[in-house]
Amino acid sequence: MLLLRDIWKSYGVREVLRGISLEAEGGRISCIIGPNGSGKTTILRVADLLEAPDSGAIAFDGNDVLSLGPEERIGYRRRMAMVFQQPALYDMSVFDNVAMGLRIRGMDKGVAGKRAEEALKAVNLYDLRAARAHSLSGGEAQRLCLAGAMAVEPEGLLLDEPTANLDPANTIIVEEIIRRYAKEKGGIVIFTTHNMFEAKRLADRVLFLMEGRAIEEGEAAEVLNNPKGEMTARFLKGEMVLG
């Protein structure tokens, strides 16, 4: 279980996270929903130790993560995998991009190759395995990054708007991968979105963020269908109209 408790984070005078708490269990998909600039990405970055919070606590399987030493932090990151909203690709082949995480873990070349191939097949990029990663489209690049994350078989997946660049067919593929990872492998999933429909399709629990504050939190069906807060209702209504 990944637990974030009372996380505060500021950039200069701007408070981006104001006392956010989140509990993500294995086998359940947690969704952070909210408009742009609400702090969704920052909370994932804090959970992946890419940002240090000003205050608060993170616990993974009952262990305090923020007090870990440099070596142990690397160990923690190797148990997690994050997919960024903006795909970051290495200047190498599609295959090598997926295998990078496995190489970093010092995995045997043969095993790493097999895992990378399986991950590429899962996201429908196997035929492009020899292509240069920089020649991929935005959607393909997004799927490539997901494949790289899945290949390392993490205990937790942190996904920042994982379907933002995808067409409907690929959105279905990616959502299915995420669902199977949580339900069949019992992995922890935290994903962010501003798309209520995606939250409805995927999430078990929802945390609604607005300007760095947790406005509402609870079971997905409850929060998304019968929001208690006025702001949640207004945001969701806006999404309904725009969506």
Add this chain to the structure above:
Amino acid sequence: MDLSDIFGQSLNEVFGITALSFRVTGIAVAAAALLAIPLGSLLGLFDFRGKRVLVTLINTLMGLPPVVVGLMLYLLLSRSGALGPLDLLYTPTAMMIAQFIMAIPIIMGLSYSAISAIPQRLVERTISLGATRNQLVIVIIREARVGIMASIVAAFGGAISEVGAIMLVGGNIRYFTRALTTAIVLYTNMGEFGMAIALGLILLSTSFMINLFLTYLQMKDQGTRGPKLPKGVD
């Protein structure tokens, strides 16, 4: 017609001059690369106090006049200089040291630029994948390899065509420190333009071959890079 007739002197001497030029420059640039690539990478990867001043200094030194380097080194290596007892003045080693000094800021400055151009999100993705600090540095240097190779190409091109510094510290001694560029100066001064032009052509064509090889290494797995104008658009 014998080739040696064209050059008006022993073909062996021409080979010797050419070999010396490439040996001196090759060793100087390789040694400079071994030192300057890690230093340039560290400069790109870490922030520290005075970094801006250091970068400005390196950028300035990239345009270091060779004749000034030659003069300073001459004073250091001459009998009354601090390094006089080493007895290196007018030797190929002195020429290598001069070219080494000139290549360092070029390789370091361009390597720094190449490393600095790596997107922050790629660095973060690598950290997120669980890379150790050493693994991160290797990944970043690998990503910047095209720019780093360009720094070596630039340093090699500058060094092989340099004349002022190696003339001062090498002395242009026949069969010992005479390089292509210093020989060209000598034959021009003597009015032997045919020989000077022939040596110039050797310098150009061999430099071209070496740069062709370095550029092949630079681009072998990725074709030409950079923005491309769309085809068929006026």
